[in-house]
Amino acid sequence: MTVGGKDVHTVDTFGVHNPATGRVFAQAPDCSPAQLDDAVQAAADAFPLWRDDMDARRSALLAAAARIEESAEELATLLTLEQGKPLADAQFEVMVTAMTLRGTAALDVPREVIRDDDEERIEVLHQPMGVVAAITPWNVPLIQAAMKFAPALLAGNTVVLKPSPFTPLSSLALGVVLRDVLPPGVLNVISGRDPLGAQLAEHSLVRKVTFTGSVATGKHVAASAAPDLKRITLELGGNDAGILLDDVDLDAMADKLFWGAFVNCGQICMALKRLYVPRARYTEVVDALADRARSVQVGDGMLPGVQMGPLATTPQFARVQELVSDALAGGATAAAGGRRLDGDGYFFAPTILRDLEDGVRVVDEEQFGPVLPVIPYDDVEEAVARANSTHFGLDGSVWSADPERAAAVAARLECGTSWVNTHGMPAPGVSFSGHKWSGLGVAGGLAGLLSYTETKVLHIVRG
Structure with a gap:
């Protein structure tokens, strides 16, 4: 796992199956509660510096996109072995992952001036929240990871990413690949079996949860976030x-x-x-x-x-x-x-x-x-x-x-x-959302970027 920019091993592991054979072909780390605390704390510790420099965040995302492309063969092979899709499709997913980072880096957080005269200035700001928990599914794990952590990071947040236990390896490898282009603690990648996702969503230092998966699990995520009034984005099922x-x-x-x-x-x-x-x-x-x-x-x-x-x-x-x-x-x-x-x-x-x-x-x-x-x-x-x-x-x-x-x-x-x-x-660059039981909130585009911020009014009286 990647926690605070460092390699972290676990005592326990779990098997990852190759769906083309039905057999276990690798072991993945099973994150302990203490290691989960470490990952969230690392993200919280990295937040104050990371939030302050938009240009540095933009440059880091562009560097991350380039590094993903350099590692395309490794990432695509792992993705096919654990998820089953044809290797050409896995290579396409890696390419789209890098494109997602580049497209996100081209966005800007707006700063709206409502009034600016001799008497007062009123601005609407969009400020980062803090630690974001990103919980991703097994169907397109790399694209989903990028759709979550890229806008979260650009907005100034830090992230703990937890992939599905069915497809953890490509996301864990992504964390390793990006260690030297992102500051320590900015992107932490952990893996584990249930109830790790629920524990991450409920963690007291997490301020937003972004989840993609089933309607049933999405309802549990919403319920677990409610006592702490965490912000949530849920991209759920479709028919x-x-x-x-x-x-x-x-x-x-x-x-x-x-x-x-x-x-x-x-x-x-x-x-x-x-x-x-x-x-x-x-x-x-x-x-x-x-x-x-x-x-x-x-x-x-x-x-x-x-x-x-x-x-x-x-x-x-x-x-x-x-x-x-x-x-x-x-x-x-x-x-x-x-x-x-x-x-x-x-x-x-x-x-x-x-x-x-x-x-x-x-x-x-x-x-x-x-x-x-x-x-x-x-x-x-x-x-x-x-x-x-x-x-x-x-x-x-x-x-x-x-x-x-x-x-x-x-x-x-x-x-x-x-x-x-x-x-x-x-x-x-186009926003994506679900109506009814298909989700809450927006992903992609400017609206998706702003979903990782809190709106704040700065009201200055001059006289």
């Missing part, structure tokens, strides 16, 4: 709906539709999770998606030519099997896939489900895997109502040969981001 309009150019859009659902083996919060299709074009759309599903090369992410790896964890593998089995037992048809693949590891065939409606669990819940239910509709008003009939509200998309027509429909989706003719393609 993103896509709506195809009757004029959609399927030849042009089918590949984007497919990979909008199946990127990272479907393990993306903003992935397309359910697709509503006009009944007159239902079979055509199902067949096009099923053809693509059958053509995907699934395998160990370290092997050349692999397009999709395994599911990342045993619990998620079991959940996907359960949801698909439930749908098939209820009368749904697998137009492609619908089963686990033979051999070791957590491999599940890319699956297109047809002949099902709302009310089936795989439609109503977030599957977070390589499964897309395709549901027919008769009227656009009906499709919008069904898309919005959920506790989730992360993202949505509308697809049409007429982008303006699609945009009018997309504006009515109850979610943080609505796309037209694409899905799951966040733009750099």
Whole structure:
């Protein structure tokens, strides 16, 4: 682990599984309560100096981005081994991680002057909070880490980063890589099994918690932060709906539709999770998606030519099997896939489900895997109502040969981001948020940066 800029070992460790084999391939440090205290204290001790020099913070983030790129091979290999994604996708994640730091470094914390005359000056300042606890998930651990610690650091805070126990190694390596470009204590990286995340979120020296993960865990984080009135940002689950309009150019859009659902083996919060299709074009759309599903090369992410790896964890593998089995037992048809693949590891065939409606669990819940239910509709008003009939509200998309027509429909989706003719393609520097149970607060862009600050009014009377 990295605590106060130094290498810290633990007495206890826990096994990290390679999802392509299902076997433990490495041991990760299991942080003790005393070491957690040390990490938070190191961040608190580093805060007073770090908060004072914006130019130094900006330069440090740029240096960190360069160092990440220099270490891309090491980081990407660890990421594939512990998470399962193809090595090319892991390399892309490392690149996006560095880009996130650079993009954040280009932002500035505004200082707004409300009044400035002979009598008084009134300014609105945005000041750092102190120690930020960053708790990240297993699906895109490096990108998620960067989305949290980069704006927190630029705003003048210090950070304790705790990755998921399923994918700790790449984040631990990131902490090592950045030790000599960030001052000691500014970024501390620890790992461990439950209840380490809860202990970090509840720590008395932590002033903000930023968490990405499940709705259930997010509610626990919010509850644990409440007694100390810690600030929180929660990016939780999504059950993103896509709506195809009757004029959609399927030849042009089918590949984007497919990979909008199946990127990272479907393990993306903003992935397309359910697709509503006009009944007159239902079979055509199902067949096009099923053809693509059958053509995907699934395998160990370290092997050349692999397009999709395994599911990342045993619990998620079991959940996907359960949801698909439930749908098939209820009368749904697998137009492609619908089963686990033979051999070791957590491999599940890319699956297109047809002949099902709302009310089936795989439609109503977030599957977070390589499964897309395709549901027919008769009227656009009906499709919008069904898309919005959920506790989730992360993202949505509308697809049409007429982008303006699609945009009018997309504006009515109850979610943080609505796309037209694409899905799951966040733009750099653009804020990202969830409605309803999909989250609290904002990530990305200026709004995300300001979420790591407290607003303060400086009121000067001159006469």
